[in-house]
Amino acid sequence: xxxxxSMAKWAYTNLTAYVLVLPAIVLLVVFHLYPMCMTFFLSLxxxxxITPDFNWIFAGNxxxxxxxxxxxxxxxxxxxxxxxxxxxxxxxxTVLAVVLDEKLRGVRWFRSVVFLPYITxxxxxxxxxxxxxxxxxxxxxxxxDFFHMPAAPWLAKPxxxxxxxxxxxxxxxxxxxxxxxxxxxxNIAESLYEAAKMDGAGRLQLFTRVTLPLLSPYILFVVIVxxxxxxxxxxLLFTMTRGGPAESTNMIIYYIYQNAFEFFDIGxxxxxxxxxxxxxxxxxxxxxxxxxxxxxx
Amino acid sequence: xxxxxxxxxxxCGQGASSSSSSEQNSKQGPVQIEFWYGNSGxxxxxxxxxxxxxxxxxxxxxxxxxxxxxxxxIGKKLLTAIVxxxxxxxxxxxARFWPAFAYNKALLPLDSYIQNDPxxxxxxxxxxxxxxxxxxxxxxxxxxxxxxxxxxYNKDIVKEIGLDSEHPVTTWDDMMxxxxxxxxxxDGKTERFGYASLLPPLYYYSLxxxxxxxxxxxxxxxxxxxxxxxxxxxxxxxxMIYDDKTxxxxxxxxxxxxxxxxxxQNGKVAFLLASTGDLNQIQNxxxxxxxxxxxxxxxxxxxxxxxxxxxxxxxxxxxxKQDAAWKxxxxxTDKQQTIYFAQHTGYMPIRKSAVDAPEMTKFYxxxxxxxxxxxxxxYGKGIxxxxxxxxIESEIQNALGRTxxxxxxxxxxxxxxxxxxxxxxNK
Numbered sequence: 001x002x003x004x005x006s007m008a009k010w011a012y013t014n015l016t017a018y019v020l021v022l023p024a025i026v027l028l029v030v031f032h033l034y035p036m037c038m039t040f041f042l043s044l045x046x047x048x049x050i051t052p053d054f055n056w057i058f059a060g061n062x063x064x065x066x067x068x069x070x071x072x073x074x075x076x077x078x079x080x081x082x083x084x085x086x087x088x089x090x091x092x093x094t095v096l097a098v099v100l101d102e103k104l105r106g107v108r109w110f111r112s113v114v115f116l117p118y119i120t121x122x123x124x125x126x127x128x129x130x131x132x133x134x135x136x137x138x139x140x141x142x143x144x145d146f147f148h149m150p151a152a153p154w155l156a157k158p159x160x161x162x163x164x165x166x167x168x169x170x171x172x173x174x175x176x177x178x179x180x181x182x183x184x185x186x187n188i189a190e191s192l193y194e195a196a197k198m199d200g201a202g203r204l205q206l207f208t209r210v211t212l213p214l215l216s217p218y219i220l221f222v223v224i225v226x227x228x229x230x231x232x233x234x235x236l237l238f239t240m241t242r243g244g245p246a247e248s249t250n251m252i253i254y255y256i257y258q259n260a261f262e263f264f265d266i267g268x269x270x271x272x273x274x275x276x277x278x279x280x281x282x283x284x285x286x287x288x289x290x291x292x293x294x295x296x297x
Numbered sequence: 298x299x300x301x302x303x304x305x306x307x308x309c310g311q312g313a314s315s316s317s318s319s320e321q322n323s324k325q326g327p328v329q330i331e332f333w334y335g336n337s338g339x340x341x342x343x344x345x346x347x348x349x350x351x352x353x354x355x356x357x358x359x360x361x362x363x364x365x366x367x368x369x370x371i372g373k374k375l376l377t378a379i380v381x382x383x384x385x386x387x388x389x390x391x392a393r394f395w396p397a398f399a400y401n402k403a404l405l406p407l408d409s410y411i412q413n414d415p416x417x418x419x420x421x422x423x424x425x426x427x428x429x430x431x432x433x434x435x436x437x438x439x440x441x442x443x444x445x446x447x448x449x450y451n452k453d454i455v456k457e458i459g460l461d462s463e464h465p466v467t468t469w470d471d472m473m474x475x476x477x478x479x480x481x482x483x484d485g486k487t488e489r490f491g492y493a494s495l496l497p498p499l500y501y502y503s504l505x506x507x508x509x510x511x512x513x514x515x516x517x518x519x520x521x522x523x524x525x526x527x528x529x530x531x532x533x534x535x536x537m538i539y540d541d542k543t544x545x546x547x548x549x550x551x552x553x554x555x556x557x558x559x560x561x562q563n564g565k566v567a568f569l570l571a572s573t574g575d576l577n578q579i580q581n582x583x584x585x586x587x588x589x590x591x592x593x594x595x596x597x598x599x600x601x602x603x604x605x606x607x608x609x610x611x612x613x614x615x616x617x618k619q620d621a622a623w624k625x626x627x628x629x630t631d632k633q634q635t636i637y638f639a640q641h642t643g644y645m646p647i648r649k650s651a652v653d654a655p656e657m658t659k660f661y662x663x664x665x666x667x668x669x670x671x672x673x674x675x676y677g678k679g680i681x682x683x684x685x686x687x688x689i690e691s692e693i694q695n696a697l698g699r700t701x702x703x704x705x706x707x708x709x710x711x712x713x714x715x716x717x718x719x720x721x722x723n724k
Contacts, residue, residue: 049380050401134556136487136545137565145486156546157702244496244549245702247695261373262687264397 036277043270050264061271070247071255071272075279078251080162082230085169089226090219092174097181098211111182115175122172126239129168130155158248161241165249169236173229177222184218185211216295224284231280252276327359328621330386330614333375335368335606339577340442343641344389351628358621360387368606369393379403379613386614387622389441392603392680393687399437400684405610406435410623417627421648425602425677432682438607439630442644444574445600445677446500447670448593452586454479454489454567464590465568469504469533472568472593476543479567487542493561494534494570495554496547496701498693499601499680503570503592504530506599506678512693513722517683520722522693523708523715529595531700531707539704546701572604573670576643580666589666591673602677605644645670685721692717 043061047054065071100111117125132139133154141151154164188211196210234253237243243250243258250258252272260269334344341364348362363385365371372394378384390398398404411419419427426440448466455465458478466472476491494500505511510527513520521527537544545566548556554571561569562582570592571579580587592600608629610622628634632651639646640660646652652671661668680686696714699705 048401049376050398050403052402130548130556134548136490137560151486153546155548242549244698246698248702258691261376262393262691263685264376264401264687 039270039273042267043274044267046267048264048266057267061268062275064268065271065275070250073247074250074252074255075275077162077249078231078253081166081169081249081251082227085166085230086223086226088166088170089174089177090222092170093177093181093222094215094219096174096178097185097215098207100178101182101185111179114178117172117174118176120172122235123239125168125172126236129164130240133164155241156245158245161245161249165236165240168240169230169233172236173226177226180222181215181218184215188214213296217297220287220291220295224287227283228280231276252279327357328617329359329361330618330621330625332360332362332387332389332622332625333365333371333385334362334389335365335371335391336389336442337364337367340574340642340644343638346641347629347634347638348625350634351625354628355624358624360625372397375403375611379611382613384611384613386611386618387625388609388611389606390438390609391606393690395438395607395609396432396682396684396686398609399432399435403612404437405612405614405619406437407439407610407623408436411436414623414627421632421650422630423645423647423649423652423674423677425674425679426647428602428677429679429682430607438609439626440647441606441608441629442574442638442642443602443605443647444572444644445602445604445670445673446503446570446592447573447576447600447673448590449561449569449571449575449579450588450590451561451564451567451583452588454564454585455588458567462586462588465588466590466593469507469530469593469595473533473537473541473543476537476568477541480541480543482542489564490545490560490566491543492537492568492570493545493557493566494547495557495572496549496694496697497554498690498697499604500570501530501693501697502601502678502680503599504533504595506601507592507597508595509597512689513681513683517681518722520689520715520718522696522718523712528707528711531697531711535700535704535707538701547697549698574605574644576666576670587666589669591669591676598673598676599678600673600676601680602674603680639667643667643670645674688721689718692721 044056044058045054046057046060096114100107100114135141135151135153135156138154140154144151153160155161192210192214193206196206201209231251232253234257237249237251237254238257241249243254253276256269256272256276259265259272332348334341336344345362348360352359365374368389368391371388371390375385375388375390375394375398395404411417422440426443427436430436430438430440450465452462455462455475458475460466460475460478466475472492479489479491480487481489502512505522505527508526508529510524510529511521512527534544538546545557545560554575557566557569558571558575558579560566561571562579562584564585576589591598608626610619610626614622629638630647632648632654635646635648635651636654636657638644639651639657646654646657651657652674661671683689692714696710699710699713700707
């Protein structure tokens with residue numbers, strides 16, 4: 001009797017919960033889980049989606065990928081781009097968050113300006129920066145020349161093209177991460193700063209001993225999200241370099257696109273997609289492990 | 298469902314286009330078919346015009362023309378449409394994509410239509426447009442909007458450096474010399490370049506062929522881009538970029554050729570190798586007197602004639618719609634329509650009878666630039682139709698890119714690309 005009652009109660013509360021999460025689950029399954037499984041299935045075949053029949057080649061695509069020198073070069077470029085763009089973004093966003101938390105005149109206006117590039121479409125930004133970076137008649141080299149600094153072959157030479165992409169990427173996303181860190185900074189209790197000041201802490205010590213440790217969970221979040229964002233930024237490559245010059249800025253996400261939609265090599269592209277998924281999982285996992293040492297909750 | 302996967306792969310969030318309903322509207326009203334095209338601007342408007350004319354001209358078929366952002370996008374969208382079983386009936390596909398679809402049996406062979414239709418004269422098509430279009434002995438596409446590279450030049454600069462303003466250069470040697478004269482350097486900074494070319498390999502093939510070089514051997518079994526005749530042009534470009542500093546380094550990125558074209562329009566480049574398809578845009582934007590001429594040569598004139606688009610029928614479409622689609626394609630590629638299209642867009646007429654038609658002759662008298670593009674046609678040549686050509690071309694583009702961007706000797710960059718292509722061919 002009692003048992004029945006509690007069963008009914010259990011069913012009632014749980015079913016309600018399930019019904020409430022159902023829409024989210026359905027969307028997740030249709031748009032994430034199913035395509036993910038499909039991608040993995042395709043990566044084991046030589047199917048190009050058009051032909052009626054396909055062959056199972058199991059690890060064939062993976063073996064081809066892991067033995068292709070291009071793949072490793074592309075992975076290398078992705079890591080270089082990821083590490084540098086995220087490093088600069090986090091540094092700059094932290095500094096901006098601290099500076100823009102001060103009660104200065106026009107600080108609100110400034111916050112908006114820094115945030116603006118983030119909400120501008122990449123296609124517009126890419127087109128604009130391509131012209132600013134133009135080696136012979138671009139604005140950036142004109143300014144450098146004006147100050148008697150040497151002009152740089154921005155998008156025209158391999159190393160420079162990567163630097164140019166990193167600069168544009170940092171400029172575009174720094175505002176967004178600044179806003180997150182700013183929110184984190186404003187969550188830090190004023191009393192902590194006052195206590196530290198009573199103990200005789202200077203400005204620098206306030207930053208290193210109070211702000212940074214208490215901001216660390218936010219910084220961890222920013223690093224993870226920014227890294228995934230950098231690894232998956234297709235628009236930037238598509239609008240600015242198309243992986244050039246001479247494949248020097250080709251990264252995994254663009255490599256996947258090329259193989260899938262230019263070479264119609266869907267199986268191979270799916271294998272590369274799976275590789276990207278694994279890489280991002282590993283990075284996130286490692287960060288979570290390492291973060292125990294430096295993040296204070 | 299699977300189409301959502303492709304979209305996730307591509308990282309784009311547009312759904313596959315809805316397509317012709319599968320409900321048969323037989324014996325009642327016209328057959329409804331869907332036509333995908335990818336040109337915007339004036340060209341797109343002309344395509345819509347022609348579709349409208351076709352719909353007005355008869356009552357058996359009604360065509361619904363759907364614009365698909367760009368000619369490259371159609372390839373990707375058609376792939377998703379085929380997976381999702383929601384296909385258009387007629388598509389405009391460029392040479393980068395139609396062979397891939399044809400090899401995979403996604404397009405309908407047109408041979409039976411061509412042979413059984415007495416009004417349709419296949420041999421009236423301009424030879425270089427149907428050159429190299431057979432796949433396994435079958436025809437899958439008809440030429441529609443076709444372009445070739447051409448040399449644009451700034452007449453004011455040409456006069457300034459004392460060359461014939463109607464015909465400044467004939468050979469690449471002339472071009473090198475003219476570029477030296479036309480380049481302006483101030484305080485160690487180049488203010489004006491003598492020459493610029495667009496980056497895609499298509500613009501380089503002309504230099505290969507004109508020198509007796511080629512991409513593949515005639516049997517498509519081996520690659521010959523690393524042999525002397527095919528390399529000479531690239532080595533010349535390298536010298537022009539790095540030794541003479543008379544050529545602007547070709548750039549990739551957003552919208553191939555934008556930077557070269559705009560710099561040319563602003564008088565910062567004297568000679569530009571670009572497509573005939575750009576003629577209208579360049580003509581409307583230059584502030585100087587424009588000149589147009591054949592692409593220079595080494596030994597013989599030669600230009601690729603495969604850029605632009607072809608029309609194809611989708612294999613998955615129902616038979617009734619395929620028949621209707623053929624009627625529409627026949628209309629679009631007919632003499633009168635190709636004249637109308639050529640006069641409104643700057644693309645070339647695709648039928649010999651149209652090239653020789655009196656209304657075209659008159660049009661050429663009024664628009665001499667268009668005449669040049671047609672005069673160059675006999676030197677047109679198709680790129681080889683082989684599976685994986687996209688991959689081969691991307692390797693060639695890398696070789697060009699390495700020479701352009703890193704000053705790598707042409708011999709070395711082409712050799713490395715050739716070795717990679719050999720691996721592909723021997724797979």
